[in-house]
Amino acid sequence: MNSLMLNTDGVQIPQLGFGVWQVPADEAERAVTTALRAGYRHIDTAAAYENEEGVGRAVRAAGVPREKVFVTTKLWNGDHGRAEQAFDESLARLGLDYVDLFLIHWPVPEQDKYVQAWRAIEKIYRDGRAKAIGVSNFTVATLTRLMNETDITPSINQIELHPYFQQREMRAFHEANGILTEAWSPLGQGKGLLADPALGVLSEKYGRTPAQIVLRWHLQLGNVAIPKSVTPARIEENLDVFGFILDAEDMAAIGAMNAGRRIGPDPDSFN
Ligand code: NAD
Numbered sequence: 001m002n003s004l005m006l007n008t009d010g011v012q013i014p015q016l017g018f019g020v021w022q023v024p025a026d027e028a029e030r031a032v033t034t035a036l037r038a039g040y041r042h043i044d045t046a047a048a049y050e051n052e053e054g055v056g057r058a059v060r061a062a063g064v065p066r067e068k069v070f071v072t073t074k075l076w077n078g079d080h081g082r083a084e085q086a087f088d089e090s091l092a093r094l095g096l097d098y099v100d101l102f103l104i105h106w107p108v109p110e111q112d113k114y115v116q117a118w119r120a121i122e123k124i125y126r127d128g129r130a131k132a133i134g135v136s137n138f139t140v141a142t143l144t145r146l147m148n149e150t151d152i153t154p155s156i157n158q159i160e161l162h163p164y165f166q167q168r169e170m171r172a173f174h175e176a177n178g179i180l181t182e183a184w185s186p187l188g189q190g191k192g193l194l195a196d197p198a199l200g201v202l203s204e205k206y207g208r209t210p211a212q213i214v215l216r217w218h219l220q221l222g223n224v225a226i227p228k229s230v231t232p233a234r235i236e237e238n239l240d241v242f243g244f245i246l247d248a249e250d251m252a253a254i255g256a257m258n259a260g261r262r263i264g265p266d267p268d269s270f271n
Pocket residue numbers: 018019020021022044045105136137158159183184185186187188189190191194209211212226227228229230234235237238264
């Protein structure tokens with residue numbers, strides 16, 4: 001499994017992870033267990049997903065040493081003013097004594113508390129209870145302000161990113177500032193994107209599924225990607241993307257699919 005180095009000394013993140021948004025609490029343990037058995041070593045949850053307990057149970061029971069599994073959770077929007085307590089509550093639900101990555105889930109500019117939240121998260125990092133810290137759904141404006149007003153540059157920004165919404169400006173900004181780009185909804189949530197004829201052509205050419213073509217594109221761009229599935233065959237399929245390489249022309253063909261179209265909310269207004 002390929003890993004990328006975070007700007008935090010010595011911490012590496014497996015480039016392909018397993019996302020559990022919309023996995024019901026009573027299914028999370030089974031899904032994460034399936035993923036860990038398939039070979040995933042990176043799980044992406046959040047307080048807002050209400051499945052941290054199941055994720056934690058699976059991680060603790062997996063028979064994989066804790067230090068070999070990368071666990072991310074996130075601070076929810078209403079908790080920016082109580083980040084440390086909310087973090088402790090997440091840890092307790094996970095049943096772990098640290099997480100590998102703790103993210104501010106959304107900036108919520110109208111609430112204007114993300115700088116305050118980040119200062120508390122810097123303390124959590126210094127205490128060693130989060131091995132790395134970062135943000136999600138931050139824009140150039142919110143990231144710039146955060147970097148100007150606090151000590152630690154976020155190690156990663158987890159944003160909506162797939163072939164229909166390629167986020168070129170954010171990727172360039174991250175690269176210029178030593179921040180990794182992590183793609184949420186990396187498969188564009190499945191349906192429409194994976195039926196796109198352009199992916200069909202590449203699927204034929206490489207003998208891989210459209211989902212595998214898209215995930216391979218993320219890896220070659222340097223993104224961290226966290227596809228979600230609860231179907232065991234798809235969980236395995238989504239990890240089986242290290243045995244082929246898209247050539248430059250085909251990377252460009254996927255590049256040409258950009259439609260500037262979000263599926264999810266706009267971070268400037270989402271609260
Ligand atoms: P995704 O792009 O991973 O798509 C998941 C859906 O695609 C599945 O429900 C299934 O319908 C389909 N699918 C998955 N594998 C497939 C395959 N091999 N073949 C065909 N169809 C397949 O979408 P997502 O769940 O929205 O995003 C992934 C993860 O990103 C989430 O679980 C979560 O961890 C994270 N996320 C974060 C935020 C955020 O605000 N930070 C927002 C959304 C998602």
